[in-house]
Amino acid sequence: MPRITVPQDHQADPFGFAARTHAVPIVSASSAFSAAVYRESGLSLREFEAARMRTAQINGCMVCKDFRADRDAPAVFSVAGDPNRKLVTDNGPAPDEAFYTAIEDWRDAKVFSARERLAIEFAERFGTEPQALAIDEDFWALMKAAFSDGEVVDLAYCTAAWVGLGRVAHVLGFDTVCLASAPASDASRH
Template sequence: MVRITLPEGLEHDLYGYASRNHAVPIMAAAQAFSSSVYRDSGLSLREFEGARMRTAQINGCQICRTFRAARDAPTMFSVGGETPGRMVTDNGPPPDEAFYDHVASWRSASDFSDRERLAIEFAERFAEQPKVLSADERFWARMHAVFNDGEIVDLAHCVAAWVGLGRVAHVLGFDTVCLVAPATERAA
């Protein structure tokens, strides 16, 4: 349910309406942060998508759970119909649907590399138990064994964007209208 007053006829443009009419500078900054995550992350696309999907599952954001970076990010972050020169979607092959189906069961699923599994675990713990995560020396030893410091900072900021902005979308009901129609809807 949408938690702000929306003029009749703008149900399809909920996020756009809010960004033009409420907390405009803050919403612009949030959009810039989100765009930067998709443009500037150096994580592999599978690491990125594993962490993003786990965050979406925890947040409950409908948009984020159906979003696929390889399919949807170029359209969502295009400016005047032009996609950015570089995006995370350039960082390796996209995951298949089985990958997304197994993210919630990352502990036992066999289709994740060590880095992918750690990225998913990081996202889960960041979203659910940040104080425990920050103090878990065994976890940090495992992270530092496969991620360098720059990659850890990259992952932390990606997850921060998804946790914060995904929760805003869910709590305010902005996730009831997708910003980018899935490929099947665009083709119809």
């Protein structure tokens, strides 16, 4: 249930209503940030989805948990008329549903590569214990051995977008409506 007043004729798209009527410049900037994450990330699609899904689980965002980048990102984040526009979906094979199911119990699951595990752990700790993450030298040694500095920055900003925007969607009650079928201009908020 939306935590702001949304007219009955806009109940199917509470985010779109809020984006058009409240804090428009801020919501517009957040949508651009979200779109940049899906259009510009250089992470493999599996690493990206591993971190994104763990963040969605922590945030509790229903839309984010149901979202699958391979299936949904092209409809939400593609730019009409620009066939050269890259999406994270171009960055390797898509995970299957067993992959998504295993993320919650990632420590015991056998389906993840070392980098995918690190991406999940990074996202989890970024979302739950950022102060401890910032000073965990053992973890950072593992990250530096597996990821380039550019990849670490990429993962950090992607995770920041998911943590912040996923929490906004969940806290304001915007996460009960499927965004994948919404127009790209209204749906860029994962």
